[in-house]
Amino acid sequence: MIFGPWVPTAQELIIDLVAGLLFLFTLIFWYKALHQSEATRVVPIVGALVPIFSFFLSFAFLGESLSEKQLLAFIVLINGGVLISVKRTRFYFLKELWERFREVFGNLLGPIHARYQPTKRLLLNSIISAFFFAAYYVLIKYIYLNQPFIGGFVWSRLGTFIGVILILFVPDWRRKIIAYQKGKKSPTNLFFFLSVRILAATAFIMLNWAISLGNVALINSLQGVQYAFLFLLILFLSAKYPHVLKEELGGGVMVQKIIGVSLICTGLYMLIM
Numbered sequence: 001m002i003f004g005p006w007v008p009t010a011q012e013l014i015i016d017l018v019a020g021l022l023f024l025f026t027l028i029f030w031y032k033a034l035h036q037s038e039a040t041r042v043v044p045i046v047g048a049l050v051p052i053f054s055f056f057l058s059f060a061f062l063g064e065s066l067s068e069k070q071l072l073a074f075i076v077l078i079n080g081g082v083l084i085s086v087k088r089t090r091f092y093f094l095k096e097l098w099e100r101f102r103e104v105f106g107n108l109l110g111p112i113h114a115r116y117q118p119t120k121r122l123l124l125n126s127i128i129s130a131f132f133f134a135a136y137y138v139l140i141k142y143i144y145l146n147q148p149f150i151g152g153f154v155w156s157r158l159g160t161f162i163g164v165i166l167i168l169f170v171p172d173w174r175r176k177i178i179a180y181q182k183g184k185k186s187p188t189n190l191f192f193f194l195s196v197r198i199l200a201a202t203a204f205i206m207l208n209w210a211i212s213l214g215n216v217a218l219i220n221s222l223q224g225v226q227y228a229f230l231f232l233l234i235l236f237l238s239a240k241y242p243h244v245l246k247e248e249l250g251g252g253v254m255v256q257k258i259i260g261v262s263l264i265c266t267g268l269y270m271l272i273m
Contacts, residue, residue, distance in 0.1 A: 006151030012143075016152060019139045020159020026132035033125035044082045045126040046133070047223060051078050053134030055217035061138055062145075064215050073270035074221045080263030081224020083256055084231055137216050144212035153208055218271070225268070228261045 008016060033042045051074065058064040066074055143152040168174050210219050 006148055006154065008147060008151060008155055012147055013155060015139070016143060016147075016155035017159035017162065019136060019143060019156040020161070021163045022132060022136045022139060022159075023156070024160045024163035026129060026136055029125050029129040029132060033122055033129055036122045036125065042122070042126055044086050045123070046130045047085055048078055048082050049127060049130035050133045050137075050223070051217055051220040053131050054137055054220045057134050057138040058141065058216040062141060062216070064217065066215065066217065069270060070215075070218060073267045074218060076263050076270065077221040077224055077267035080260045080267060081221070081227060082260075083263065084224060084227040084260030086256070134216075134220070137211055137220060140208060141211050141216045144208075149209065149212050152212075153205070221267070224260070224264050228264045231257045231261060 030042075030046070033046070055066070055074070140152070140156060143156065168177070207219070
């Protein structure tokens with residue numbers, strides 16, 4: 001049978017479907033956190049916590065560990081990813097650092113502007129999202145260790161699809177989804193619309209393939225590389241569209257991003273060498 005290698009046992013199928021459902025719940029908490037605040041506040045929190053949660057979960061359930069050199073590279077990569085993903089457009093580093101200090105010791109220093117107060121719901125959803133992301137990656141790694149990559153990937157996507165269908169059975173959610181779709185305009189540039197979806201799907205498949213091959217915690221710590229590429233792309237485009245990207249690279253932002261890229265390059269060098 002041509003599909004023989006990809007047909008799971010009943011137990012494997014249950015695990016695959018659970019992984020897909022877990023990924024859907026992860027996205028729900030992720031988008032809830034994004035809805036409650038700016039992406040520039042959510043992304044650094046989740047980006048830093050996912051590798052850390054992955055490290056402990058993969059050690060506990062998969063027996064994966066890091067050598068001293070890999071652990072150091074892991075820490076360097078996380079710090080680089082956080083630095084390069086944090087957006088600073090209005091304040092310099094020292095002033096921002098002072099405001100973060102006030103977040104912790106606000107009761108002693110007096111009231112703090114609401115902009116600098118991370119809500120409990122935001123933190124809770126960010127932490128839950130990061131934990132679920134890590135749990136999904138560890139579970140999908142377990143699947144790839146015991147099943148062919150294509151089979152495990154496809155069956156786990158089926159779990160996500162089933163979860164989406166189940167969401168439609170909740171009346172309140174169904175009404176909101178239908179109302180949103182009715183008011184949404186069709187994409188004006190179909191080629192661009194499809195290209196973005198294809199690239200996103202390709203990136204997701206490649207991420208899963210990388211997880212199937214390597215250490216879960218290290219793969220997640222490499223997520224900061226995408227922000228490094230984004231920064232380099234902004235540098236390249238800033239020459240052509242300076243009026244659009246001027247604010248992004250002003251003040252101390254450039255120094256911060258360069259430090260972040262340097263840390264990421266250092267972490268990559270430590271892993272490769």
